[in-house]
Amino acid sequence: MSGRAVVLAAAAPVLLACALAACAPSPNADSPTTDTAPSSSGVASPTAPSGTAGSGDAGIVGPTSSPTSASPSGSPRSAPSGSPDALAPWAATRPLVSISRITPALAERMSASWHSGCPVPLSDLRYLRVPYRDPAGVTRTGELAVHADVARDITDVFVELWELGYPITSMRLVDDFGGDDDASMAADNTSGFNCRIVTGGWTWSEHAYGLALDLNPVENPYVRDGRVAPPAALAYMDRPDVPGVLHANDPVVAAFAAIGWTWGGSWRGSVVDYQHFSLRGR
Numbered sequence: 077m078s079g080r081a082v083v084l085a086a087a088a089p090v091l092l093a094c095a096l097a098a099c100a101p102s103p104n105a106d107s108p109t110t111d112t113a114p115s116s117s118g119v120a121s122p123t124a125p126s127g128t129a130g131s132g133d134a135g136i137v138g139p140t141s142s143p144t145s146a147s148p149s150g151s152p153r154s155a156p157s158g159s160p161d162a163l164a165p166w167a168a169t170r171p172l173v174s175i176s177r178i179t180p181a182l183a184e185r186m187s188a189s190w191h192s193g194c195p196v197p198l199s200d201l202r203y204l205r206v207p208y209r210d211p212a213g214v215t216r217t218g219e220l221a222v223h224a225d226v227a228r229d230i231t232d233v234f235v236e237l238w239e240l241g242y243p244i245t246s247m248r249l250v251d252d253f254g255g256d257d258d259a260s261m262a263a264d265n266t267s268g269f270n271c272r273i274v275t276g277g278w279t280w281s282e283h284a285y286g287l288a289l290d291l292n293p294v295e296n297p298y299v300r301d302g303r304v305a306p307p308a309a310l311a312y313m314d315r316p317d318v319p320g321v322l323h324a325n326d327p328v329v330a331a332f333a334a335i336g337w338t339w340g341g342s343w344r345g346s347v348v349d350y351q352h353f354s355l356r357g358r
Contacts, residue, residue, distance in 0.1 A: 173231040174205040178221075186221065188255030194271035195280050201269060202227040206234035208244040208266075211319070218247025221269035223286030226355060229335040230268075230289070236331045243319045244292060261293035261306040261351075276300055276347075288354035291328075295320040296341070296350035315350075322350055 178186070178198045190198055204220045204227060215238070222230050237244070245264035253259040257275070260267050268289040274281040275298065282288035290296075295318075297309030304310050312321055322328055322341055329339045338357035340349030 173207070173235060175227045175231060176203050178203055186249065186251050188251040189221070189249065189270045191271060195284050196223065196286060200224055201286050204231055204234075206231055206247075207238040208234060208247055209238060209241055211243045211245060213241070213243070216247070218244065218266065219249055220247065220267065220289065221249060221286060222289070223269075226287060226335075229337075233331050233335060237328060240327050240331075242328050245294070245320070258306065261290070261298070262308065264292060264294040264306075264308075266291050266293075275305075282354040282356060282358055287356060288352060290351040291322070291353065292320045293351045296322050298340075298351060299348045301346050 178201055182203055183190075183198055186198070190201075200223055201221050202224045204222060206218050206220065207215055208218045210216050218234070220230065220234075244266050247266045250257065250260045250265070250267045250270045253263065253265065255270060255272070257270060257272060260270075266289065268283065269286040270281070270283040272281050272284055273279065283290075293306055294308045295312050297312060298305045299313075304313060315321060315323065317323070322339070324339075324342060329341070332339060332353045337353045337355055340347075340352030340354070343349060
């Protein structure tokens with residue numbers, strides 16, 4: 077998305093009165109813009125990986141504030157229940173985000189994307205809930221799994237994208253697509269962690285470390301030797317200046333660059349990956 081396509085959020089940020097979990101979309105939703113989220117709550121008790129203090133702390137945290145303490149039971153702060161689509165307050169507020177450890181229930185749900193032999197243990201991953209605006213401009217609750225070391229940076233970036241008004245079609249764990257990257261891309265789903273081999277190679281993908289994510293794959297295709305994935309992305313190969321399409325130096329690419337992440341759309345050679353952002357540039 078170029079600067080001309082960005083729609084700035086109109087209202088000044090204020091403290092959100094409810095925690096993000098209360099605004100989660102319905103788990104029975106079946107459309108890309110009403111993403112599902114696990115029904116489990118609470119924070120698991122595995123030992124935190126070394127070097128992840130702060131970004132790995134569980135609970136509801138603000139994008140520019142320190143993490144808050146979890147409740148005595150270990151669960152993130154709760155908020156009054158309400159309709160999952162009753163998100164009007166977010167139209168004029170800066171939302172909170174959540175970062176939590178992988179609970180046993182969530183680990184079970186992630187059985188398609190993580191298995192024994194993956195390069196990182198589940199204890200090194202964090203589950204994020206972040207706001208995003210769907211193509212109609214409605215605020216939704218998205219979910220991502222990433223490495224604990226980058227969890228805080230990624231939540232900050234997605235709050236910035238929400239403030240910019242950058243549209244995202246879907247943001248669900250890749251496990252909702254059976255861990256199948258092709259199926260997730262075809263659904264235009266934005267995702268992070270997936271323990272898989274790099275496309276067209278034999279080494280671990282950066283997604284397998286929780287250090288990469290794919291953003292709006294239909295509008296931002298993966299291109300290798302002239303082949304395009306997903307197939308629907310052929311319509312965006314000429315990189316039109318329309319919402320959701322990423323361009324060099326636009327505010328979305330700049331937001332990731334500010335945290336040290338590289339955009340695959342800047343790669344040169346036989347592979348260009350317009351949807352891909354990663355910490356180590358691969």
